[in-house]
Amino acid sequence: MRSFTAVVNPISGGGQARARFEPLAQGLTQAGANVTVVETQDAEHAIEVSAAAAGTGDVVVAVGGDGIVRDVATGVVPAGGLMAIVPAGRGNDLAAFLNIPTDPLALVEMLLNGVEQPLDVLEAGGVIVPGNVYVGLDAMSTLLINAHRRIPAKLLYRIAPAVALLRWKPAQFTMRYPAGAVPGSAKESLSTVQAHMVVVANSGKYGHGLNIVPSADPGDGLLDVLTMGAVGKLKFPALMNDAQTGAHVSRPEVTVTQATEVLVDADRSIPVCADGDEIGTLPVTVKLLAGAMRLVLPNGSASPVRV
Numbered sequence: 176m177r178s179f180t181a182v183v184n185p186i187s188g189g190g191q192a193r194a195r196f197e198p199l200a201q202g203l204t205q206a207g208a209n210v211t212v213v214e215t216q217d218a219e220h221a222i223e224v225s226a227a228a229a230g231t232g233d234v235v236v237a238v239g240g241d242g243i244v245r246d247v248a249t250g251v252v253p254a255g256g257l258m259a260i261v262p263a264g265r266g267n268d269l270a271a272f273l274n275i276p277t278d279p280l281a282l283v284e285m286l287l288n289g290v291e292q293p294l295d296v297l298e299a300g301g302v303i304v305p306g307n308v309y310v311g312l313d314a315m316s317t318l319l320i321n322a323h324r325r326i327p328a329k330l331l332y333r334i335a336p337a338v339a340l341l342r343w344k345p346a347q348f349t350m351r352y353p354a355g356a357v358p359g360s361a362k363e364s365l366s367t368v369q370a371h372m373v374v375v376a377n378s379g380k381y382g383h384g385l386n387i388v389p390s391a392d393p394g395d396g397l398l399d400v401l402t403m404g405a406v407g408k409l410k411f412p413a414l415m416n417d418a419q420t421g422a423h424v425s426r427p428e429v430t431v432t433q434a435t436e437v438l439v440d441a442d443r444s445i446p447v448c449a450d451g452d453e454i455g456t457l458p459v460t461v462k463l464l465a466g467a468m469r470l471v472l473p474n475g476s477a478s479p480v481r482v
Contacts, residue, residue, distance in 0.1 A: 177287065178209040180228035180235050182221055182247050184264070185214045186324070187239030192263040196238045199261060202283035218452075221246035229256025234471060236286065240264015241306055241381070241450040249303040252296060252467050259286055259471035265328040266451060269306045272380045273472060285473045293466035294393045297377050299449055299459055305393070305468060306450040307381055308461050310439060311346065311372030311403075314448040315339040316382075321452065332383045336415065345405035347442040348373050356434040358397070366402075366432070371411065373439055374401040375461045381450070389421030390431055396465040397433040404428035436462045 181200065183192050193214060200210045211233070215221040225247040228235045237247035238261045251258045261282055262270035276282055297304040309317075319335040326334070350366045350373065357364055376399040379391025391399040406414055406428045417423035424431060439447075440458035447455045 176206075176208050178231075178233045179203060179259075179286065180211045180213065180224070180231075180233040181238050181261070182225055182228070182235060182243065183212060183214045184221070184239030184243040187243060187264040189265075189324075192239045195263040196236075196261060198279045199282055199286070202279065203286060206283070206287055208287065215243070215246070218242075218246045222250040225250025225256075225258075226254050229254035229258075232256075234259055234286070236261055238263050240266050241269050242452045244269055245302065245304055245306070245450040245452070248296060248305050248468055249301075251469075252303045252464070255469075257291060257469045257471065259289070266332075266381065266383055268381045268384065269378055269450070271384070272378050273470075276473060281473070285471060288474055289471040290474050292470050292472045294468045294470055295377055295396060295466060296393070296464050296468045297375065297398060297449075297461050298464050299375075299447070299461045300455050302449060302454050303464075303468070304377065304449040304461075306376075306378045307388070307391075308375040308447065308449045308454075308459065309372060309381075310441070310445050310447050310457060310459070311348070311370065312336070312339055312343045313372050313374065313382070313387075314446045314453070315343055317448045317451060318446060318453060329383070336382075337412075340408055340411060343371070345369050345371055346445060348402065349440045350400055350402070350432070351438040351440075352432075352434050353436055353438075356436045358433060368402050368430070369405045371403045371405060373403075375399075375437060375439065376401060377463070385415075385418045386421035387418050388431065389424060390433070394466075396463065397435060398437065398461060398463045400432045400434060400437050400439075402430050404430075434463075436460065
């Protein structure tokens with residue numbers, strides 16, 4: 176039987192993540208499983224705890240939103256461990272994309288008997304990113320969201336992009352692809368564009384369900400680099416509305432390039448965000464680590480991974 180270490184972000188879901196996991200812990204214990212629960216102090220603590228638990232052979236359960244999933248993966252993936260996700264945050268975009276249930280009984284069943292699925296992840300400056308790395312306007316929105324956690328999530332995710340758009344000026348972004356990184360090309364390539372944002376996608380979903388990079392697939396061994404050109408600010412809301420379904424990628428201002436590695440830079444200092452938090456500033460090199468994350472998923476569920 177599996178043994179579990181639950182790594183809980185105490186501020187996720189308005190401080191309800193621990194309470195969210197309690198009935199699961201009871202169900203797992205009643206089934207005979209060993210369960211250890213650790214509340215994180217910060218990202219570094221979450222990474223350390225996750226790496227240590229993975230080293231013992233425990234399934235390391237990320238309890239919270241996309242940020243704690245990223246921190247747990249940063250500890251578990253280098254250790255070669257097995258992890259799981261219990262969605263208990265504001266966005267839970269990766270969990271929703273992977274069809275992870277929210278019902279406590281279904282989660283207990285998944286943790287005890289779910290299947291192990293290898294998934295691709297991104298590596299950016301030593302941080303393991305299961306979802307997406309992004310710079311520009313969306314990163315500025317993320318900083319606003321994280322600075323106003325007391326505002327209800329659904330309202331905040333609508334207000335923050337509008338406020339960020341008013342403050343934002345497009346930047347000159349440069350994407351450099353090493354030789355062999357772009358399928359079908361053995362040469363190094365360089366792309367420069369005046370843009371609102373650049374997204375390096377593994378899952379392609381964030382922002383409470385935006386289908387920002389529809390072609391992204393965490394099972395194809397490739398990362399997808401989306402650039403959203405400097406369309407006028409009055410037209411930008413319509414473009415982002417199209418991003419609800421992924422229709423925006425047909426617009427001429429949007430480009431997508433698949434690769435295994437990319438260096439992103441800009442003409443000024445710009446924050447880099449990954450799965451809901453700032454992780455540094457440009458430049459950043461993002462690499463694809465194929466099949467590096469071992470994740471427990473529901474047994475018999477329809478997998479969103481296309482390859």
